[in-house]
Every structure is written in C-alpha cells, then in structure tokens.
Amino acid sequence: MNNDQKYQRIWQTVQKIPAGKVASYGQIADLAGLPGRARLVGKSLGYVPKELLVPWYRVLRSSGQLAFPKGSEQSQLQTGLLQQEDVVVLNNRVRLREFLWQPDLAELLFSLEF
DNA sequence: GTATTGACTTCAT
C-alpha cells in the first residue's frame, strides 16, 4: 500500500467526523486502519488538497489540546472554525468529555469500505 | 544503509 492510499484513507475518515464534534490524531489513525500512526495523520492533514474539503480542524491531540501553539495563526484559525460549529475552545483546548466523537464502529467501518 | 523529523501518546514527576 502506497502513501497516497494511506492519506486517502485518513482524509476519508476525517470527513466522517460530524460537525460539532472532534477526534484525536490517534483515534483517526485507529479508525483508518493505521494504529500507531498518529503522527502520520498529522502529516497527512498538512497535505490535504484544497479542493477536497476535509475538516482538518476537528482533529486534536489526545489531551484535547490543539496541535498548534496557543496564539499562533493556525491555532486562531482552528479555534474560529470550531466555534462556528459551537465547539467551545478555551485556552487552546477543547473539553473532550463534551465534544469527543464516539462513532458506532460497525456502522463507520462499513461506510468507509477501504 | 543510518539519521533526523514530527499537526503524536503515554507515563512519571
């Protein structure tokens, strides 16, 4: 399996995150069938083609922290996009107890059909 | 080949 395919799977998986919810890099890696590859997920989100419409901003660290430093250009953009869908971002962090995406696995894996 | 890098995660302070 080549890189493009891995990236495609990651992007597809990220597209399944519903508006108003967030997921962690590691979680997306697992769901995409690439366990242990959290860092690859981050990398691939930097490569999303602009015409593809992947909600990269719904992906955060396992701690709920945004991946970018507080106050950075990117973190501000991400915060804005999340707040547009009523996700509360406080101090560069999202409350996972409230906003973490918890998909039905059987349904999700079927809908992905790798 | 080896070495470094990183939109990460976990565990121990």
Place this chain on the structure above:
DNA sequence: AATGAAGCCAATA
C-alpha cells in the same frame, strides 16, 4: 494541572 522524558513509526534526507 503542568512539564518533561521516553516511546512511537513512517517519511525524508
């Protein structure tokens, strides 16, 4: 709660 070390692993160089 915050910080840092160690672990992680594919992609690059």
